[in-house]
Amino acid sequence: MTSYLIKRARILGGEPTDLLLEDGVVSRVGQDLAAEGAEVVDADGLVALPGLVDLHTHLREPGREDAETVETGTRAAALGGFTAVHAMANTEPVADTAGVVEQVWRLGREAGHCDVFPVGAVTVGLQGERLAELGAMADSAARVRVFSDDGKCVSDAVLMRRALEYVKAFDGVVAQHAQEPRLTEDAQMNEGELSGRLGLRGWPAVAEEAIIARDCLLAAHVGSRLHICHVSTAGSVEIVRWAKSKGWDVTAEACPHHLILTDDLAATYDPIYKVNPPLRSAADVEALRAGLADGTIDIVATDHAPHPLEDKDCEWQAAAFGMLGLETALSIVQETMVEPGLLDWAGVAERLSYAPARIGRLEGHGRPLAEGEPANVVLYDPAVRREVDPAGLASLSRNTPYAGRELPGQVVATFLRGRPTVLDGKLA
Amino acid sequence: MNRHLLSTGDLSRDDAELILATAEELRSLADRPIKKLPALRGRTVVNLFFEDSTRTRISFEAAAKRLSADVINFSAKGSSLSKGESLKDTALTLEAMGADAVVVRHWASGAPHLLAHSAWVRSSVVNAGDGTHEHPTQALLDAFTLWRHLGSLDGRRVAIVGDILHSRVARSNALLLRTLGAEVTLVAPPTLLPVGVEGWDADTSYDLDSVLPKTDAVMMLRVQRERMNDAFFPTQREYSRRYGLDARRMGMLPEHTLVMHPGPMIRGMEITADVADSDRSVIVEQVTNGVAVRMAVLYLLLSGNESDTGRTPTTGTLQAGAPTTDLDGAAE
Numbered sequence: 059m060t061s062y063l064i065k066r067a068r069i070l071g072g073e074p075t076d077l078l079l080e081d082g083v084v085s086r087v088g089q090d091l092a093a094e095g096a097e098v099v100d101a102d103g104l105v106a107l108p109g110l111v112d113l114h115t116h117l118r119e120p121g122r123e124d125a126e127t128v129e130t131g132t133r134a135a136a137l138g139g140f141t142a143v144h145a146m147a148n149t150e151p152v153a154d155t156a157g158v159v160e161q162v163w164r165l166g167r168e169a170g171h172c173d174v175f176p177v178g179a180v181t182v183g184l185q186g187e188r189l190a191e192l193g194a195m196a197d198s199a200a201r202v203r204v205f206s207d208d209g210k211c212v213s214d215a216v217l218m219r220r221a222l223e224y225v226k227a228f229d230g231v232v233a234q235h236a237q238e239p240r241l242t243e244d245a246q247m248n249e250g251e252l253s254g255r256l257g258l259r260g261w262p263a264v265a266e267e268a269i270i271a272r273d274c275l276l277a278a279h280v281g282s283r284l285h286i287c288h289v290s291t292a293g294s295v296e297i298v299r300w301a302k303s304k305g306w307d308v309t310a311e312a313c314p315h316h317l318i319l320t321d322d323l324a325a326t327y328d329p330i331y332k333v334n335p336p337l338r339s340a341a342d343v344e345a346l347r348a349g350l351a352d353g354t355i356d357i358v359a360t361d362h363a364p365h366p367l368e369d370k371d372c373e374w375q376a377a378a379f380g381m382l383g384l385e386t387a388l389s390i391v392q393e394t395m396v397e398p399g400l401l402d403w404a405g406v407a408e409r410l411s412y413a414p415a416r417i418g419r420l421e422g423h424g425r426p427l428a429e430g431e432p433a434n435v436v437l438y439d440p441a442v443r444r445e446v447d448p449a450g451l452a453s454l455s456r457n458t459p460y461a462g463r464e465l466p467g468q469v470v471a472t473f474l475r476g477r478p479t480v481l482d483g484k485l486a
Numbered sequence: 487m488n489r490h491l492l493s494t495g496d497l498s499r500d501d502a503e504l505i506l507a508t509a510e511e512l513r514s515l516a517d518r519p520i521k522k523l524p525a526l527r528g529r530t531v532v533n534l535f536f537e538d539s540t541r542t543r544i545s546f547e548a549a550a551k552r553l554s555a556d557v558i559n560f561s562a563k564g565s566s567l568s569k570g571e572s573l574k575d576t577a578l579t580l581e582a583m584g585a586d587a588v589v590v591r592h593w594a595s596g597a598p599h600l601l602a603h604s605a606w607v608r609s610s611v612v613n614a615g616d617g618t619h620e621h622p623t624q625a626l627l628d629a630f631t632l633w634r635h636l637g638s639l640d641g642r643r644v645a646i647v648g649d650i651l652h653s654r655v656a657r658s659n660a661l662l663l664r665t666l667g668a669e670v671t672l673v674a675p676p677t678l679l680p681v682g683v684e685g686w687d688a689d690t691s692y693d694l695d696s697v698l699p700k701t702d703a704v705m706m707l708r709v710q711r712e713r714m715n716d717a718f719f720p721t722q723r724e725y726s727r728r729y730g731l732d733a734r735r736m737g738m739l740p741e742h743t744l745v746m747h748p749g750p751m752i753r754g755m756e757i758t759a760d761v762a763d764s765d766r767s768v769i770v771e772q773v774t775n776g777v778a779v780r781m782a783v784l785y786l787l788l789s790g791n792e793s794d795t796g797r798t799p800t801t802g803t804l805q806a807g808a809p810t811t812d813l814d815g816a817a818e
Contacts, residue, residue, distance in 0.1 A: 246595075251682025257595035257619030257654060260681055326603075327596030372572055373594035375617065 059476065061085075063093045067101035067437060069427050071403030077106065079433040082475040087429050099481075101437050104470055107407050109141025109172075109434030111414040111423050113204065113233070113311060114287060114359035115384065117143070117174070119165060120158070121150025126364035126454045128162065131384070132171035133452040134362070136479035138384040139436035139469040141172050142415070142423045143362075147179040148209040154179035154190035156198035163200035171479050172472075175418060178202040180221045180232060184210045189221060196228040203419040206233035208287055209334070211269060213239050218273060222282035229419060231309075233285040234273050236294070237335065241265035246375060248321040248336045256324060258374065261336045263291040270294050274301035274308050283307040285417055288361050290316045290335040292345030299354040309417050311359040312346045314383055314390035319343075319459060329370050329377030330459050333363070350409060351400035357414045360387045364455030382458045385451055389465035392440055397466065422475070433476035440467045452485070490602040490611040491783055494622045494662035502629070502665055508782035509630050509775070515552065516774065526555035529788055532585040533559045534576065535614075536592040541749060542614050545773070546589045546623075549780035555788075558583070573597060577606035585609045587788055595619035610787040618652045624748050625658035627779040629666055631772050632703055635744055640667035645697045647673040647729060648707030648756050649718075651680050655748045656707060660688050671697050675729065677718045678709075694729055695738065703744040706731050706757045722755060732758040736766065744768050 059081060066074035069087070076091035077084055086093075112135065118126035128145070135143045145162050147153035153162060159176035166174025178195035182188045184207045195202040205225060212218045212234060221232050242265045247253050249260025270286055274297060277284035289295060289310045301308045315333060320340050323331040331337060349355040363380025370377050391410065395401040401409065407426075415424020425431040445464050448456040471486075472479045478486040487501040494502075515521050531550040533543050543559065550557045562576050573592075580588055587610040590598045595617030602611040615621040629639065636642055644663055650656045650672050663670050670688040672679065683690055691697050698704065709729075711722055719725045726732075731745065739745075745757075745766045753759045762769060 249681050251685040254651075254680030254682045254686075255657070257617050257657065259618075262681070327599045328603075368572065371574055373592070373597045373600060375594040375596075 061093055061096035062099055062473065062476065062478065063091060063096040064099045064101045064106065064435070064437065067104050067106035069106045070407055071105050074102070077427065077435065079435065079473060079476040082433055084427060084429055084431050084433050084435075087427065099437070099471060103441060104437045104439050105403055106427055107139065107403065107436045107438060108411040108425060108427055109423060109436055109472065109474065110139045110388065110410045111418065111420065112140050112143040112360050112362070112384065113285075113357060113414040113418055114208070114313075115143040115145055115362045116148070116364065116380070117145040117162070118149065118364055120161065124366050128165035128174060129169045130452060130454040131362070131364070132166060132169045132174060133485055134382075134384040136171040136472050136474075136485065137452050137469060138386070139388050139438060139472055140384060141434040141472065141474045142175060142420060143172055143384075144175045144177050144204055144418060146208045147177045147206060148184055152179050152183050153177065154182050154184070156191065156194040159195050159200040159202050160198050171485070172474060173423065175204070175420065176200045176202055177204045177206050177208070177233070180205045180207045180212050181217065186210060186212060186214055186217065189217070189224065192221070192224055192230065193228065196230060203228070203230050204233055204285070204417070205230055206235065206287065208233065208235045211235050211237040211239060213269070215272065215276070219276050219280060222277055222284060223280045226282055231283045231285050231417060233287050234269065235287050236266045236269035236273070238265040238268050246332070246336075247324045248338045250321065250339060252321055252324065256327070258324060263293050263338070266291055266335055267293040267297055271297050274298070274306060277308060278304065278306040283309070286310040288313045288316065288335055288359070289346065289349075289355060290338050290342065292342045295345045295349035295354055299349065302354060309356040309413070310354070311357045312350055312355045313361045314358060314387045315381055315459060316346055317343060317350070317394040318390050324374070327374050329372065329374045330381065330457060332374060332377050332379055333381050334379035347394060347400055350395060356409070357417065358387065358391055358409050359414065360384050364453050365457050366455060370457050380457070382451065382453050382455060385453065386446060386458065386460055386465060388438060388469065389467045392467045393465060396440070433473055435473040436469060437471040438467060439470050442466075442468045444468055487786065489787060491622050491787065492598050492602055492611065492613045493620050494625050494658045494665070497662065497665060499665050502626070502662060505626055505779065505782050505786060506630050506633055508786060509778040512781045512785070513775065513778035516778070522552050522554060524554045525785055526550065526553040526788055529555045529586040530584060531555045531557050531587045531589060531784060532580050533557065534562065534580065534588050534590045535560070536562050536590070536597070537615070538563065539591050539615065542591060545776045546614060546780050548777045550784055552777070553781055553785055555784065558585070573601065574604070574606055577601055577604065581607045581609070587612060587784060589614045591615045593617055612783060612787065615654055617654065619654050620658045621654040622658045622662075623776070623780050623783055624655050625662040626783065627772055627776040628659055628705065628746060628748070629662055630775045630779050631746065631768055632744065634775070635768065636702060638667070639663065642668045642702045643671065643700055644668050645671045645673050645701045645704045646707065647694060647704060647731070649678045649709045649713065650674045650683070650707070651678045653707050659705065660686055664688070671701070673697050673729070675719055678713070694735065698735055698738040699740065701739065701743055703746060704731065704739065705746040705748075707748065708750065708752055709756050711752070711755065726755055730756050730758065731761050733760055736761050736764065739766070746772060748772070
């Protein structure tokens with residue numbers, strides 16, 4: 059296996075340092091390293107981060123291979139600096155059995171662009187009626203630890219309580235898509251003055267916050283760990299902050315788009331901005347950034363949600379929810395968190411690598427760039443600026459909300475256990 | 487004025503007054519033996535209806551035909567659940583047929599906006615009612631009716647009563663009446679007022695009786711009985727008692743106050759039959775005015791936009807008494 063000698067990378071934004079990647083691990087870290095036969099990667103000016111871990115990705119396979127496949131989705135992930143993604147369970151068939159999660163896991167291994175960790179459905183068919191065989195999925199080759207009905211809320215309080223309790227047996231976590239279904243029937247956008255003006259049915263913040271509050275209380279009551287998917291409102295941040303102040307084992311994620319985009323974009327009636335949960339107000343965006351900065355929100359997760367063109371090239375009400383995220387996430391975090399001084403690169407490593415790996419109980423990911431650690435490395439150039447071109451994305455779908463927008467930063471290289479998946483900004 | 491009519495919020499006061507003045511000229515046509523002008527001869531107007539509305543379609547059809555336009559009615563019924571042909575493919579078809587104006591009624595809020603801002607069609611787009619968003623020509627005909635009876639709307643007080651939350655008529659009227667200087671009060675149970683309505687440039691009230699004595703016009707909106715199944719109000723009887731316009735309430739109105747309704751009415755629900763048929767009611771006149779206002783809109787949108795569509799204009803012009811102001815089709 060080829061060794062790689064990375065020269066003058068700024069580890070977590072620090073002083074230029076060399077790293078030697080050999081046999082899947084970071085074998086040496088230091089100044090002016092030399093290694094015979096190693097391929098040299100000039101990383102002058104580049105920031106080195108541990109391989110990013112996404113806790114929330116939709117790879118769409120099996121079932122919607124017209125939107126994304128494990129192959130194309132993990133290519134996008136690698137180009138975005140990810141070495142591990144969690145594939146959400148809302149596929150067709152639903153990933154609610156050991157068979158389906160093992161299939162997705164195997165497809166990820168075959169693709170080889172990043173590790174794929176399937177998320178298991180909490181309930182059979184995401185129907186919210188009966189628990190799926192969580193234990194079988196945990197014991198399968200895919201070793202599932204994250205369970206979610208994402209796309210749908212586990213709204214039944216008893217079922218949610220049981221799921222929280224049950225996954226304790228294998229140190230699992232339930233990742234809740236917090237959306238009270240009755241309050242959001244046919245809801246289209248954030249409920250506020252604009253939804254009233256536009257005649258688009260409102261999606262009130264309380265529909266998210268009520269479920270989060272309930273589930274924090276449930277998790278505390280049964281002593282389980284709970285993860286909250288895509289927190290989108292200031293009120294949700296407050297509730298999570300309160301739950302954490304009690305010492306409860308609650309973690310939360312924010313999506314890049316909720317850190318930068320606001321609900322006024324719905325006035326275009328362009329469904330490229332239609333997402334679940336919906337884009338919220340500028341005050342919510344500020345609260346999310348503050349929560350991510352102070353650790354109330356533990357991680358950034360992409361909620362990468364590919365859709366074929368025809369599902370977005372239509373009336374807002376008829377369009378699918380969701381937007382792409384893998385290939386732009388790090389740039390959005392740079393623009394919204396790093397550049398305003400809310401997070402340094404060490405903080406970025408924590409929010410996009412260490413913490414999501416801890417929540418997912420991943421062993422070979424989310425480790426520091428130190429000798430003896432797995433050689434999962436991203437080299438990132440924060441100085442360049444690029445215009446997002448949907449046609450240039452590796453994802454099979456094109457539904458990025460950032461088309462034509464200039465974003466800072468570019469992933470130059472990604473290494474998965476010492477093997478480059480991306481070099482010179484292109485798939486290796 | 488834009489080359490589309492999507493929202494009354496896009497109309498300046500000058501735009502709105504020009505439409506009303508033009509409608510007044512065109513309305514006189516209804517009294518002539520030959521009710522037809524050659525103004526839009528050779529132009530094609532497509533009525534694209536994704537939702538049934540016989541009244542609105544007939545009104546637009548009559549308006550276009552009285553201006554000598556060719557009219558194509560295209561019914562493309564479909565719901566978000568049972569989608570037929572997509573809006574995009576329908577639009578491309580119309581474009582290929584050479585439509586100069588597309589009058590679109592759609593169940594989805596924003597569909598006309600999408601059509602106008604897409605690259606799918608080059609024609610003018612007229613919103614004939616979209617979801618729970620807007621219905622600009624209804625508001626224009628309401629304003630026209632008020633203007634004919636009351637003169638200037640400056641300082642006039644108009645109450646809009648009923649299901650504000652789901653009403654495209656209410657949205658378009660609230661915007662247009664303010665532009666024309668009127669004061670608007672939205673009257674509804676709290677459940678049928680949208681969140682954030684305090685940001686609209688209008689007063690709100692839950693109490694119809696307190697509003698009636700100081701209003702120059704009261705506009706009753708249709709309230710679907712099914713709303714009570716979603717707990718917007720307990721029963722039809724309670725709704726009628728609190729928000730319906732009956733003879734007792736009509737007695738509280740000043741002498742000159744007009745009673746309006748965009749139709750179709752549910753007699754006995756939001757308005758009693760005796761009120762609807764009373765001499766205060768201008769409900770039938772609203773229908774007549776609808777044709778004149780839609781003629782004015784089509785005329786003003788189509789008579790100046792040949793440079794935008796790249797299509798050959800006809801030489802037809804309005805006859806004697808027509809407004810001399812011609813709108814150019816300046817880009818938005």
